[in-house]
Amino acid sequence: MTIFRLVLLLGPACLLIAQSDVAAVSTVAVGNVDLAANVNSRYTVEAVEIQPERMAPKVPAGMRDRLKSLAGTRFDPAVFDDLLEKLRAQFPKYQVVMKMARGTESERLRVTYEMVRKDGEAEVVLPRFLYSSKQNFTFGADVAWRGEDWGVSGGILTDNDELIERYSGLRGGLERRGLAGERLRFGIAAETWRSQWNPAVEADLPADGEVPGIYRTRSQLRPYLAFRLFEPLEWETGMSVHRLQMQYPEARHELSSAVYTTLRLERRWKDSQGDGKHKVEGSYQFRVGAGDLGSDFSYRRHYGELAYRYEREHDVIAASFFAGTLGGNAPLYERFVLGNGRSLRGWSKYDLAAYGGDRAAHGSVDYSYREFRVVYDTGSVWQRNGKAKLRHSVAVGYGRGFGFLVAFPLRDEGGITPVFLVGMNF
Amino acid sequence: MGAGLWAALLMSVEGTEALRARVRQGELFVSAPDLKVLEGQVLDRLKNGSAVPLDYHLSLFSGGGAMARKRAFERFVFSYDLWEEKYSVSTVRKPRSAAARLNAREAEAWALEHLAVPVGDAPVDQEVRVRLEIRVPQGKPERDWLDEEGINLGSLIEALSRPQPKKLQSWLRESGPVRLKELSAPVSLKP
Numbered sequence: 001m002t003i004f005r006l007v008l009l010l011g012p013a014c015l016l017i018a019q020s021d022v023a024a025v026s027t028v029a030v031g032n033v034d035l036a037a038n039v040n041s042r043y044t045v046e047a048v049e050i051q052p053e054r055m056a057p058k059v060p061a062g063m064r065d066r067l068k069s070l071a072g073t074r075f076d077p078a079v080f081d082d083l084l085e086k087l088r089a090q091f092p093k094y095q096v097v098m099k100m101a102r103g104t105e106s107e108r109l110r111v112t113y114e115m116v117r118k119d120g121e122a123e124v125v126l127p128r129f130l131y132s133s134k135q136n137f138t139f140g141a142d143v144a145w146r147g148e149d150w151g152v153s154g155g156i157l158t159d160n161d162e163l164i165e166r167y168s169g170l171r172g173g174l175e176r177r178g179l180a181g182e183r184l185r186f187g188i189a190a191e192t193w194r195s196q197w198n199p200a201v202e203a204d205l206p207a208d209g210e211v212p213g214i215y216r217t218r219s220q221l222r223p224y225l226a227f228r229l230f231e232p233l234e235w236e237t238g239m240s241v242h243r244l245q246m247q248y249p250e251a252r253h254e255l256s257s258a259v260y261t262t263l264r265l266e267r268r269w270k271d272s273q274g275d276g277k278h279k280v281e282g283s284y285q286f287r288v289g290a291g292d293l294g295s296d297f298s299y300r301r302h303y304g305e306l307a308y309r310y311e312r313e314h315d316v317i318a319a320s321f322f323a324g325t326l327g328g329n330a331p332l333y334e335r336f337v338l339g340n341g342r343s344l345r346g347w348s349k350y351d352l353a354a355y356g357g358d359r360a361a362h363g364s365v366d367y368s369y370r371e372f373r374v375v376y377d378t379g380s381v382w383q384r385n386g387k388a389k390l391r392h393s394v395a396v397g398y399g400r401g402f403g404f405l406v407a408f409p410l411r412d413e414g415g416i417t418p419v420f421l422v423g424m425n426f
Numbered sequence: 427m428g429a430g431l432w433a434a435l436l437m438s439v440e441g442t443e444a445l446r447a448r449v450r451q452g453e454l455f456v457s458a459p460d461l462k463v464l465e466g467q468v469l470d471r472l473k474n475g476s477a478v479p480l481d482y483h484l485s486l487f488s489g490g491g492a493m494a495r496k497r498a499f500e501r502f503v504f505s506y507d508l509w510e511e512k513y514s515v516s517t518v519r520k521p522r523s524a525a526a527r528l529n530a531r532e533a534e535a536w537a538l539e540h541l542a543v544p545v546g547d548a549p550v551d552q553e554v555r556v557r558l559e560i561r562v563p564q565g566k567p568e569r570d571w572l573d574e575e576g577i578n579l580g581s582l583i584e585a586l587s588r589p590q591p592k593k594l595q596s597w598l599r600e601s602g603p604v605r606l607k608e609l610s611a612p613v614s615l616k617p
Contacts, residue, residue: 038477039505039514039526077477100475102508109475109508127576140576402577424577 038077045075046103048111055115058182060090060231067113075100075109082270087113089268093146094118117148128159130341130423134348135160138341138423142171151175151187161340163333164201164349164356167218169193186225193218201332204354211355212297212331215244216251232267239293244331256331257293258301261286276312281305289330299328316400318366326358327384336360338381338391341426345377346393346407346419357381359388373397375405401425444601447556449609452546454486454496456558457538458599463560464504464513464530467595472506472513479503479518481563486543487555489603495554496543501563504533548606555602562595 048067050056056064063086070079080098087096094115103110128140142155154172175187197214205211224238242256262285269278284304289295305322322343324336335356339349343362362379375395380388397405404422446457463480464472471478481501485494501518507526513533516524517540525536538558548554 038475039507040475043509098474098476100508107509111475124579125576126579129577142576401573 038075040100040109041075041077043075043107043109045070045073046105046108046110047071049113051112051114055094058091058178059087062231063087063090070111075111080111084113085270087115091115125155126424127155128157128161128423128425130161130421130426132161132341133420135340138162149176149178151177161342162337164197164335164337164354165214165332166196167193167333168196180227183228184226187223189220189222189224191220198350198354200350200354210329211335212329213246213248214332215246215254217245218333219243232265234264236262236264240287242331242333254296255294256289256297257295258287258289258299259293260288271312276310279307279309279311281307287334289328297329297331299326299330299334301326301330301334314370316366316368319364320366321361321363323361324359325384330358332356336381338362338379341421341423343377344379344391344393344409345375345395345405345421345426346409347391348419352391353381353383358384361388368400371398371400371403373400373403373405375407395421397421445556445558445599447604447609449545449606452544453542454484454545454556454606454609455539455542456484456556456599457535458558459531461534461558461560461597461599462530463534463597468504468562469530472504473508475506475508477503477505479563480537481561482537482541483557483559483561484541484543485557485559486545486548487557487602488548489553489555494557495548496545498541498543500537500541502537502540504537545606550607551605553603553605555600555604557598557600559599560597 048070050059050067059067063083067083084096084098088094094117097114099112099114101110101112102108122143122145125142125144126140127142128138130138132138138159138161140155140157140159142153144151144153152172152174154170156170158166158168160166169192171189171191173187173189175185177185179185194217195215202214205213220240220242222238222240224236226234226236228234237260239257239259242258244254244256246252246254262283264283265281267280270276271278282305285302287299287301287303289297289299291298301324303322303324305320307318307320309316309318326334326336332355335353335358337349337353337356338344338360339347339352343364344352349356360379360381362377364375364377366373366375368374373396375397376392377395378390378392380390382388392410393407394410395405395407397403402424404420405426407419407421408416409419410416444458444460446459448455468478468480479501480503482499484498486496487493488495502515503518504513504515506513510527512527513530514524514526515528515533515536516522523540525533528536
């Protein structure tokens with residue numbers, strides 16, 4: 001009863017307060033600051049920091065300079081958000097968050113990018129999955145653990161797409177990273193494969209022995225060292241030692257040792273409006289196998305590739321090109337292949353060059369709208385004394401990343417038999 | 427003063443109030459004194475200096491119908507002044523309205539005051555229900571389990587098992603039914 005009386009007494013007053021509370025605090029202007037952005041954009045940035053401090057040297061020099069240059073400027077959320085995205089892209093294994101706090105002086109702010117490593121957990125990755133109606137399944141699974149400085153990985157793979165042979169077996173690796181201010185890494189990769197051959201390969205191999213024969217097994221050890229020269233460019237060098245169990249004329253082991261050097265470039269950026277994303281990737285590799293390295297094979301191999309990708313809302317356009325030459329007496333796994341899941345889709349690699357080629361050039365344009373995809377491939381694979389014949393194919397399909405394609409070889413003569421491809425990243 | 431109003435005041439004292447609705451110049455407004463959105467993760471982000479957008483949906487349902495008869499949507503951006511320790515809030519659509527130097531409850535109330543459903547043509551005797559839904563907007567869902575390196579099984583399992591969408595922070599208040607004619611003066615709706 002007491003409560004009821006209290007309500008009767010105070011009710012109308014409460015109601016009046018409730019009705020007027022919003023009006024009492026309605027719009028208050030704060031200069032000409034765009035409040036939709038952030039009210040703190042009227043303050044000046046006192047300092048920009050990376051936490052923990054030991055991560056600061058790992059941030060590329062250009063980005064560090066950019067962070068430093070923002071001290072003393074008016075806080076612009078768009079600029080700092082853009083840098084946050086760049087740091088996240090640069091350190092995908094870290095959780096990066098931006099925090100602001102009061103500076104030491106009035107109306108100044110300290111901006112901190114906090115980086116926390118998401119490591120310690122083993123990852124299971126399926127790096128390859130592809131079914132081709134011409135070349136059957138390709139499938140791989142890897143387990144990887146990446147610590148602060150060390151990474152270990154191992155996996156299984158059966159691949160009938162990349163090379164002339166189907167190779168199946170195990171692979172693993174150990175890598176040390178984070179040296180020389182995150183610029184240097186080194187490691188060793190090991191793999192052991194059992195090879196299976198399409199009868200067309202043996203049937204087409206030249207009888208004069210100019211091209212080495214097929215092998216049953218292939219094991220490799222590959223120590224390497226990679227150094228980031230400057231922001232988008234990395235240089236890698238290493239040695240690959242292959243032990244091959246040759247099949248003919250009798251089972252025996254041969255060694256294929258080669259040193260290699262690779263220049264690799266990757267750059268990503270956004271449109272000035274921020275709604276389009278660009279990516280350029282390129283690499284050039286030179287490999288040389290020589291008797292001085294204890295190798296039974298002596299050869300030189302050059303290979304270069306360049307790819308560009310532009311993505312904006314529902315549209316993705318990608319263009320890529322690669323070319324290579326091979327000279328000398330190289331084992332079959334070094335030969336170039338077209339007519340697989342990434343080149344001249346629709347053609348069979350055994351129809352184009354059953355035992356591969358020692359010359360190849362290929363270009364591709366790939367367009368997607370939402371999930372619908374159209375691909376055009378053109379290229380040639382040929383022998384050094386032969387004649388190059390340019391071939392073309394088109395493919396249509398559904399799905400980015402994971403999806404399917406129906407690919408048609410564009411032949412001058414004969415029927416067109418489509419090839420069905422389903423899988424990811426092809 | 428109507429019986430509905432006294433009932434509302436009683437409910438207010440007992441702390442069971444959900445939405446307080448009123449019709450003004452043909453538009454239905456709500457207030458929700460017990461609804462606190464500037465708390466938890468949202469508050470953490472604000473106090474770290476970030477601006478936080480929140481999407482407000484106000485829906486009006488006829489009787490027991492499941493389809494909304496009228497809807498209103500507005501995105502509000504909140505931020506927290508690190509030096510003045512006060513909140514600001516603004517609309518995103520133009521003409522843009524904004525308020526600053528508010529405390530948390532005032533900022534929340536300001537947002538609701540700028541959200542209205544037109545009810546000018548609705549029969550005043552019709553029973554209606556009102557729903558207020560507030561969400562932290564989610565970016566385009568990332569397909570983080572598939573990239574150039576292949577399918578990451580751990581991320582795929584996480585993506586398949588996570589609630590839809592991921593850890594969506596939202597608030598919901600739904601109440602009624604009440605006749606529109608009773609809302610010309612402030613009335614609290616039973617939850």
